[in-house]
Amino acid sequence: MCRAFFMHRLSKAEPAVPANLLARPDPIVENDPCPQVFAVRGVDHTVKHTLTSWVAAGLLLAAALPPPIWALLSAWPDAGQQTGWRIAGQVIGIAGLHWLLLALILSIRVPRWDIPFGGLLRLWRIHHWLGAASFVALLLHPLLAALARAPDGPAAVLAVLTPAFSHWMIWAGWAGLIAMMAFLAPTFAFFGKPDYRHWKMLHRLSGAAALLGILHALSLATLLPMPAGYVLWLGLGGMAAAALCWRLLFSRLLGRRAYTITAVAPLTDGVVELTLQGPRLDYEPGQFVYLTPFDPELTSGRSEEHPYTLSSAPSEADLRIAIKDLGDATRALMTVKAGSLAAIEGPYGQFLPLASAEPAVWIGGGIGMTPFVSAARSLALAGRGIDAHIIYCANDPSRAYFEEELVTIVAAVDGLRMHAHYFAEEGPLSRTFLEYRIPDLAQRRLLVCGPQPLIDLALKLASAAGIPRSSVATEEFDLL
Ligand SMILES: Cc1cc2nc3c(=O)[nH]c(=O)nc-3n(C[C@H](O)[C@H](O)[C@H](O)COP(=O)(O)OP(=O)(O)OC[C@H]3O[C@@H](n4cnc5c(N)ncnc54)[C@H](O)[C@@H]3O)c2cc1C
Secondary structure, eight states, X not given: OHHHHTTSOOOSSOOSSOHHHHHSOOOOBOOOOOSSOOOGGGOOHHHXXXXXXXXXXXXXXXXHSHHHHHHHHHHSXXXXXXXXXXXXXXXXXXXXXXXXXXXXXXXXXXXXXXXXXXXXXXXXXXXXXXXXXXXXXXXXXXXXXXXXXXXXXXXXXXXXXXXXXXOHHHHHHHHHHHHHHHHHTTTTTTTSSOOHHHHHHHHTHHHHHHHHHHHHHHHHOTTSOTTHHHHHHHHHHHHHHHHHHIIIIIIIIIIEEEEEEEEEEEEETXXXXXXXXXXXOOOOTTOEEEEEEOOTTOSSOTTOOEEEEBOSOTTSSSEEEEEEOOSHHHHHHTTOOTTOEEEEEEEEOOXXXXXXXXXXXXXXXXXXXXXXXXXXXXXXXXXXXXXXXXXXXXXXXXXXXXXXHHHHHHHHSTTEEEEEEEHHHHOSOOHHHHHHHOTTGGGSXXXXXXOHHHHHHHHHHHHHTTOOGGGEEEEOSOOO
16 A cells, blocks of 8 residues: 555655645654764764675675686687687676576575675675676577577577587586576566565576586586686585575574564554564664564464564564564464464664764655664663654554654654654655755755655655765665
């Protein structure tokens, strides 16, 4: 429902502050801005994390390029004996397989390993782009190899593309490419938005695609001098296999910890907040965990892991997770039994620390308020101040289920202010709404969490208000 509300486009010329907006008692809850800025866990993370994510991006680029460059250089001395198309075909095939293996290695999920990359969602975005680049390269690979034989006529081209069955290593390459098409088709949403479970199951074919690609390369990627080529493919293949084994097997045994759901508090229709008791978890506001519930009475999603942001403050003894009914598994959790067991894996992500020491605006839509609720709860418990405005986006007051608690927190936390925006009353969030309440909007860091249309709208508003893109961080509750 929320999604539809924020679909409205930002109008080009916005009117001055509407009369109803001035007349209406403002749902602003304010304190005096506090010069003492609260930094989550007392550190200014901004510079540190920008640097580490640049270093990680640099390292990744450094890891992505050497094999194709190496292949190109080794082809150079006898380029006269090989056609340009043939060299290009091999180099691009080597690049494609290398990127596929890197993407597989990056799909690993180990708490805190995602931090240098700017959080798990960003790490998986890199994984996604590497996978896409690899797919394009591997599609071009047979086409270029065939083009190399074009001067010899169509029969020669056909022989490259469909050789005799005895050339099993070429057929291994084709099988790998077909496996890749099968698992990537849902990712590219060729047939509409995929079902998450099917998408995940099909994604397991990536292991088979990589294995077939390695078999193909071991016998045919002659541009890489052997045995160095063997070392490269077997080394990367081994790392990718280790990443897959960790993901499918060991993370379940070693990465998860047992908790008991001790309370299930309904917040409004279709939203509950779970309290979980178990081992102490070291996390920061805005981070998320994978929750696997084991309640035998769950009608769906039992023993299935789903990501949720922690809504509790890190200093609380128990964990809290607010869950909105958005599908089968989340709907079933509305009636999960207190006393049942669950596993928690994490924490992951790095959404809030990026902006923790700067004047900020936190825009949260619906269940996307959870990172800010966690931050507000930690501020209140720590008795610290912050220079931040919360923009609480909801359809109407009945859907602003954290508002009452946040009003109390805002009254107690120096420099924290809150402005509720109800779509049903005011239409889409607008620049006028923001600038009227936050005159120094352009000088602030913007953090947005909510449905994609709200994120898109907030990005447009930020750009119109002159906030540089580098000062905006977004988090969408969707991995696809
Ligand atoms: C980083 C992050 C933080 C989140 N925090 C919260 C939160 O605090 N509270 C909350 O209510 N929701 C949160 N979500 C969303 C929550 O994970 C999904 O609503 C839930 O997984 C949907 O499952 P379903 O079976 O009920 O719905 P479905 O209809 O099966 O799925 C709805 C959408 O959720 C995603 N999804 C489904 N299953 C999974 C899965 N196992 N793993 C990952 N994504 C999946 C898919 O994109 C799918 O399109 C968060 C998501 C992410 C990525």
